Amino acid sequence: MTNGTLILMRHGESEWNASNQFTGWVDVALTDKGKAEAVRAGELLVEHDLLPDVLYTSLLRRAISTAQIALDTADRHWIPVVRDWRLNERHYGALQGLNKAETKQKYGNEQFMLWRRSYDTPPPPIDPAGEYSQTDDPRYADLPEVPLTECLKDVVTRLIPYFESDIAADLRAGKTVLVAAHGNSLRALVKYLDGISDADIAELNIPTGNPLRYDLDDDLKPLNPGGTYLDPEAAAEGAAAVAAQGGK
Numbered sequence: 001m002t003n004g005t006l007i008l009m010r011h012g013e014s015e016w017n018a019s020n021q022f023t024g025w026v027d028v029a030l031t032d033k034g035k036a037e038a039v040r041a042g043e044l045l046v047e048h049d050l051l052p053d054v055l056y057t058s059l060l061r062r063a064i065s066t067a068q069i070a071l072d073t074a075d076r077h078w079i080p081v082v083r084d085w086r087l088n089e090r091h092y093g094a095l096q097g098l099n100k101a102e103t104k105q106k107y108g109n110e111q112f113m114l115w116r117r118s119y120d121t122p123p124p125p126i127d128p129a130g131e132y133s134q135t136d137d138p139r140y141a142d143l144p145e146v147p148l149t150e151c152l153k154d155v156v157t158r159l160i161p162y163f164e165s166d167i168a169a170d171l172r173a174g175k176t177v178l179v180a181a182h183g184n185s186l187r188a189l190v191k192y193l194d195g196i197s198d199a200d201i202a203e204l205n206i207p208t209g210n211p212l213r214y215d216l217d218d219d220l221k222p223l224n225p226g227g228t229y230l231d232p233e234a235a236a237e238g239a240a241a242v243a244a245q246g247g248k
């Protein structure tokens with residue numbers, strides 16, 4: 001039995017991507033541009049003959065909606081869906097809701113980049129009673145503890161065991177698996193798949209709405225390290241735009 005194919009897809013542009021706000025676990029919607037990116041992602045799946053057998057998403061509507069639109073476009077709206085909080089974006093702590101450019105200006109580039117891209121420095125914790133906290137959100141009622149902040153290392157810790165137990169089983173069964181998630185949860189997954197160091201992962205940015213294909217060997221190691229974006233040109237542009245968020 002050959003291993004299946006893994007397709008990673010970050011959601012299309014969200015309202016807070018457009019307004020340049022730290023988002024994390026805040027459940028914002030797609031913009032019209034984000035919806036168009038999702039349609040294009042579905043077209044790319046068809047053009048590359050990559051029709052998913054199963055969908056894994058986070059519990060956040062920007063990933064859920066992107067996957068739904070893309071799968072509808074590809075006529076695969078009927079496949080089984082698994083949603084799990086472990087695919088959620090990194091919790092951005094007290095930065096959730098803040099404007100990225102203003103934050104960079106206020107705290108300086110070094111602190112800004114430490115919070116955004118260091119592997120193990122979490123932002124300050126969010127006030128559990130604050131407007132953008134998820135402490136009382138019913139979708140997380142079963143969690144022993146709702147995070148108040150997370151660094152990328154925390155995302156690796158919650159996500160990789162889930163990948164190994166659940167998603168890997170579908171890949172080993174030969175399925176084409178679509179994972180619809182977020183910039184930082186996908187950075188955690190790519191770090192693991194490609195064996196990227198804690199330091200080097202800081203440089204990796206994931207563009208919105210552009211499916212990234214991984215062909216995997218028997219140990220689920222990539223046969224195409226780094227994966228293959230279905231639209232490489234748009235991916236390079238999109239990744240550069242994410243890197244530049246916050247401004248010069």
Ligand SMILES: O=C(O)[C@@H](CO)OP(=O)(O)O
Nearest residue numbers: 021022023024089116183
């Ligand atoms: O705000 C966020 O949740 C993420 C993704 O949009 O931002 P960043 O790329 O700055 O980690």
